[in-house]
Amino acid sequence: QVQLVESGGGLVKPGGSLRLSCAASGFSFSDYYMGWIRQAPGKGLEWLSYISGSGDIVHYADSVMGRFTISRDNAKNSLYLQMNSLRAEDTAVYYCARVVTVTTYRFDPWGQGTLVTVSS
């Protein structure tokens, strides 16, 4: 079955960096766009970024453009999110998701999430 497992979350100081990983299994990873979505504590969902199957097309939300970088390693069936210049407002659970690109992009399935806390 399709499985996505995030890792790499933790506590980081404002201005610091963190790299999240998402290990995928159960499907042909390189055939799919992948994405990151986050959820601040007690808040709603916010799309952050997606990347094409080959990795040559990337899109970012304005809130993270220039600070976050999405990438993938198809040989390792892994997705990454490099987060720099972290701010308190980046505190959230970060989910990776497979992106279904038939008509309007949708996210299915999602990983279990990894918590990032930005605090001094």
Add this chain to the structure above:
Amino acid sequence: QSVLTQPPSVSGAPGQRVTISCLGSSSNIGTVYDVHWYQQLPGTAPKLLIYANTNRPSGVPDRFSASKSGTSASLAITGLQPEDEADYYCQSYDSSLSASVFGGGTKLTVL
């Protein structure tokens, strides 16, 4: 402030029917873009509930249905069950923002 507007909460008794609205604009729901719905049970990751306005993935009970009209969409749940208590989110694409967008979420309470 979410691009797609949902009521913060709805409630209903077991067996009843509830609807959750998702209001958009001419740059998202009101154009060619589909609406998808997700269910987030307490303490878990979101799960796709409805895709492309009206379609249920396999395994989703037919108690869940959805529609889209103009610049809005709605999710209906009939025969409410205690296990339906969750947060529900609509999602589409916004051409002005060039971004996937979510509603703010609606907390369903089964009384």
